[in-house]
Amino acid sequence: MVNIRFYGGVNEIGGNKIIIGDENNSLLFDFGMSFSIAHKYFSEFLQPRKCNGILDFVEFGLLPNINGLYRKDYLEHVGLTYPERPAVDAVFITHAHADHSSFIHHLREDIPVYATKASKAILEALDVTSGAGFTEFIWLKEAFSLMQKKDGTGYKRLQGSAAKKERNIKILEGKKIGIGDFEIEAVPVNHSLPGAVAYIIHTPDGDIVYTGDFRFHGYGGELTRKFVNKASDIQPKALLCEGTRIKEFLDKSEEDVKREVSWVISKTKGLVIVDFPVRDIDRMNTFYEAAKNNDRKLVINLRQAYLLKLLEETDVNAPRLDDENIRVYIPRKNWGTITCKDRYPEYIIEQDYENWEKEFLHHKNAVTCDDIKNSMHEYVFRCDFFELKNLIDIKPKEGSAYIRSVCEPFDEEMEIDLKKVENWLDHFNLLPYYQIHASGHAPGDEIMSTITNINPDMVFPIHTEHPYLFYKMLHHRTSVVLPELEKKYNI
Missing domain, CATH: 3.40.50.10710 (Metallo-hydrolase/oxidoreductase)
Structure with missing residues (x-):
């Protein structure tokens, strides 16, 4: 049976981490940072320590404690086991904002990451131009390892090109991607940076639509309208819908x-x-x-x-x-x-x-x-x-x-x-x-019309601080499920 688990983006804006899977395969959609948790415990000069691998992040719930998800060098340095089999078969990124993609840095390199060409370009720019921090999105630089000195007199820290491994970034090219019994379809939407997509996940138990972040008023607003039309044609079993601005009903284009x-x-x-x-x-x-x-x-x-x-x-x-x-x-x-x-x-x-x-x-x-x-x-x-x-x-x-x-x-x-x-x-x-500003997110009236047009059997409000408003406005016409962290939802 196909199920959905939320590891972020619940009762908050951003931090999306969603696993959709069955008994044979698991797919991770977005792997973003929770700004609300990060700002609660950290600041510009108080940051998680690289020397502690993933542990500082797991301690405060920034990273989920999922066995088989994380890079080998970070695990073994702190005495954790590196499983032979990855926890997920692939990661699908909707766009390159930090609250959807920042934790790619911590992923093991044998997990393929699917993204648009534009999203890869943005992640590469971040990887190259960021002075420090956790920004190894395209190239993983192996840490905590030694290499022999050229003269054979001892060892030194592994660094430079010898430490660099290219991640398995796969470019979304408009074709459906088959993984086990799942077919994943990326559909372009407009957002406040290029390369954003929504996903339609075709499963044996019905179709799931994940909106990512979207708006209608940008120069590519027609992309979002086409996505809504496409999603409405399949009448999905479940819709995972962002609600950043669910309380707002005025928009500037x-x-x-x-x-x-x-x-x-x-x-x-x-x-x-x-x-x-x-x-x-x-x-x-x-x-x-x-x-x-x-x-x-x-x-x-x-x-x-x-x-x-x-x-x-x-x-x-x-x-x-x-x-x-x-x-x-x-x-x-x-x-x-x-x-x-x-x-x-x-x-x-x-x-x-x-x-x-x-x-x-x-x-x-x-x-x-x-x-x-x-x-x-x-x-x-x-x-x-x-x-x-x-x-x-x-x-x-x-x-x-x-x-x-x-x-x-x-x-x-x-x-x-x-x-x-x-x-x-x-x-x-x-x-x-x-x-003078216009948001990268649709306002409440457009979110409601999007859901009405797609007409799913059930709606999961995510990426919002006000999920109850979805229930208040929609419960009379469709099932609204207010998600809880790490709870399994069968579709």
């Missing part, structure tokens, strides 16, 4: 955002400074178009530049790095030599930057703080919380503006960070600022 930011840019004489999610390509396109229509260049950071380079190998609609309306900001780092080219040779300047950053230092569209300072009216400059220090170098002049295009704070830590942002803006005379 990406077109609304474009119109509003275009207006702000058009009336601003100085520098336009903006903050939008680093991997939200729809939002990048919005600011790109708004900047271009107002004869300005959009300035992105190095991590975004690296991601765009990878996305050029996909079908994602994103600006190209060589576009005349794109600029790549090269910040002052370490010695700050990038603005002292008359004093330092090129090889010294390059030492201020990571290997992956160096290729952009000589890009034809590279700019520095001096370029922006001297021509503020020509640029829309992306600057997030961690990049505010760049304003010290640029010194925005009177008549500049700041657009905040990210979500409102929803916890105490985010409120503290926003207050710090406001202090910086006040210091540089950028108050009041403009809050």
Whole structure:
């Protein structure tokens, strides 16, 4: 009998970890971090220890205690057994947000991970550009092992290419994937980063639909409508539906955002400074178009530049790095030599930057703080919380503006960070600022119409803090099951 178990995403937004299986096969859908648990126990400078393998994560319920799921080096280092057989046959990722994919780092490398080409590109960008932490999404770097020194006099820690193993990432290409008695079908949806999909799982006991995260108002909103139509045609046994914004019934579209930011840019004489999610390509396109229509260049950071380079190998609609309306900001780092080219040779300047950053230092569209300072009216400059220090170098002049295009704070830590942002803006005379944002999630009325159109036998509300609202609004027409962690649900 086919069953579903939830190991995350229950009574919270994100942290999705769902196993669907029978007596012969098991499939894991998403393997994300629970932000609510992570923020409860950890912070920027209080992090789980790598030396303790998976144990710090398991201690607080961030990782489920499932035998056969985790990488060999982490288990054996803390005296745990590494089973010969994996706990699941495959992992299917809906999209590359951390609350759906972050714990790929901990997976054993012989478990295949299915993702879209765009999701793989995002995960690769994170893998390469993240300075530290648990971000081995594409390449697993074997830890806690030794290698013999070349001169044979002893041993040293295994590192570099010798420690690197490529994970078994399989690209979703629009075909059904057969695993045992299951057939898995990935269906594109629109979300606030490229490459998002929902899944239709065909099983001997009936079809299961898992929405992942979705919205209708982005530039790819038609993808979500096609998914709903496809899911409604099969009349599934079970629908696993996200409900991030189940309580909200007003929505702002990406077109609304474009119109509003275009207006702000058009009336601003100085520098336009903006903050939008680093991997939200729809939002990048919005600011790109708004900047271009107002004869300005959009300035992105190095991590975004690296991601765009990878996305050029996909079908994602994103600006190209060589576009005349794109600029790549090269910040002052370490010695700050990038603005002292008359004093330092090129090889010294390059030492201020990571290997992956160096290729952009000589890009034809590279700019520095001096370029922006001297021509503020020509640029829309992306600057997030961690990049505010760049304003010290640029010194925005009177008549500049700041657009905040990210979500409102929803916890105490985010409120503290926003207050710090406001202090910086006040210091540089950028108050009041403009809050212009549209969510990556569908509002409550669209969630309800989605469920009504798909018409499943039973609904499991996930990725929501308000699952009871699903029951309140739907129990008269379909069975609403409020999931509990690790409980088995037969379909």
